[in-house]
Amino acid sequence: MRASEDPVSEANPVREEILRWLAESVPLERQSIEALLDVPPSAQMGDYVLPCFALASELKRPPAEIASELAGGFVPNDRVLRAAAAGPYLNFFVNRPLMTSHVLRQVHELGADYGKADSGAGKNVVIDYSSPNIAKHLGVHHLRSALIGRSLYRIFEALGYNCVGINHLGDWGTSFGKLIAAFERYGDVEAESATVSQLQELYVRFSREADQRPELQDQARRAFQRLEGGEAGATELWKRFKATSVTEFERIYRMLGISFDSYAPESFYLEMTDEVLRRMKQSGLARESEDALIVPLDDYGLPPYMLRKADETTLYATRDICAAEYRWRKYRFHLALYVVGGEQELYFRQLKKVLELMGHQWAERVEHVGFGLLKFRDAETGLLRTGSTRQGEMIPLEEVLRSGVEKARQKIRENLDKLEGGADPDELAAQVGIGAVVFSDLSVKRAKDVVFDWDRMLDFEGDTGPYVQYAHARLCSIMRKAGEEVSPEADCEPLQLPEEWALVRLLERFPSRLRAAAEGREPSMIANYLLELCAQFSAYYSAGMREAQRRVLCGDEATRAARLLLVSAVRHTIRNGLALLGVAAPERM
């Protein structure tokens, strides 16, 4: 790729000019100046600001004095019109049309690439997300990992990284021993035709009975031993569970538009466990304790890491080591993200430490991206609790998605007269209904616990996915009505409204928000940015409804051309942001 084709935004010339002048006027490194240069809280105060406190301690003089002296020495030019001190702050007033035209042209040129960068070129990021256990329905509580993981995938991809999305299917472990034992005990379900619902019922039924009769636990353990031993009957059953489950999972992933580059499940790593266990014993890392095999981690203030249970079977921890090594061998990752609930924070610290002790210098690239728990308000007690699949309390994800789609369908029916030709109501209902669910999940910082709430999840008004989609649809509508090409050559001088300037400032910020979202592994930063941008646009748009002069498609040709360029840039940015979240951007609604 030639440099000129890199999807990277060019530096803002106005900001560059301020930085250049500051670099010669102030005894600070360019880097620290860049870190200090900020945007004032209100546009009346100025367009950029340098707080002079850091300089004050450097120069041992009062900050207000420095600010006013700097302001006095500033030479206006075509990019920066004025510098003024306001107490300890040095405010800059820029050539707004110049910066506006820079930003708008940039967005127009880059289009779907606006915000992207190539800083990750040549680096692989492995992202482990969703990773549900088989033989159970996907529940709402499975949503977060899948959505956060998919969004991080898109975010890193936008920064030029090559991403590998892995669904580390939970297809191995004692719970499948339980299920096999249940099949054999009850014998009333046909393995060939068993649905996920039936598997789940069997599991719950067996668990309940096992609470009364502890000997069933032993039966389950033995069944898992047979499975790990490769016994044909047990293996055959297990293969059935898996095929049925994956079919159902994929149906739901399709609704969400989620996909994976690899489905390598836990069982994929079984063949590697013996070698790993041997190696760890030989190196003295692992040792027998209470009949189990563990890696003691007392020296690091961590509980021991268990590799093999007293009953000789392995656990997830064993397979996770194999998986990490395998992923390193195969992908040589720059970063390996595990998008898994925050409750496993300690476990991932152990895993990372063990990998490090094994001599893998890449252990530092392994990172747990945790997120808060999904909780449910108990209808009777009013108390919060986590859902337990074991007791059969779970809200199926598919049901939530379908409810969203159904609610959107109703709303569309009410507004059918508004819907211009060319829109497919069914497709739109899916886009909006599922968009609402996805956005509501991703708009909250991932560390927060969330309480499941039908109404909030399926809300279409206020700070929601449909709100953003609606703004986008309105933008598309303006573009359609304009019936003309957006001209990147349009003169931006007519964009004099404060609302227009506010939009430009927001657009300019998008690339850095994208970077910050990647650094913080935080898709909510994109969601909240979009809400801010849409709020600003909606206010602008509504002003146009009240006053014809403020409309985009106004009488004055030059103003109209400039506004179209602005509006087109807003539309591109909203669409790009929604794509990062995995939310559809319908053109009519």
Next chain:
RNA sequence: GCGCCGGUAGCUCAGUGGAUAGAGCAUCGGAUUUCUAAUCCGACGGUCGGGGGUUCGAGUCCCCCCCGGCGUGCCA
């Protein structure tokens, strides 16, 4: 006990060391001959859990405490 995460308006949340702490929901009042009212405008609403500290400046960083959640060797 120890560890991790959270505590900001009645509710749900933004705010990643800077000027007067912001949204949405709810409540109340307005806006639709107009580029889509899934919208907009206004009002009401705050000891940023408490206390110390660092700093020119703390919701933001550090320490202690309180509350809630989660985790803390044979599940994943």
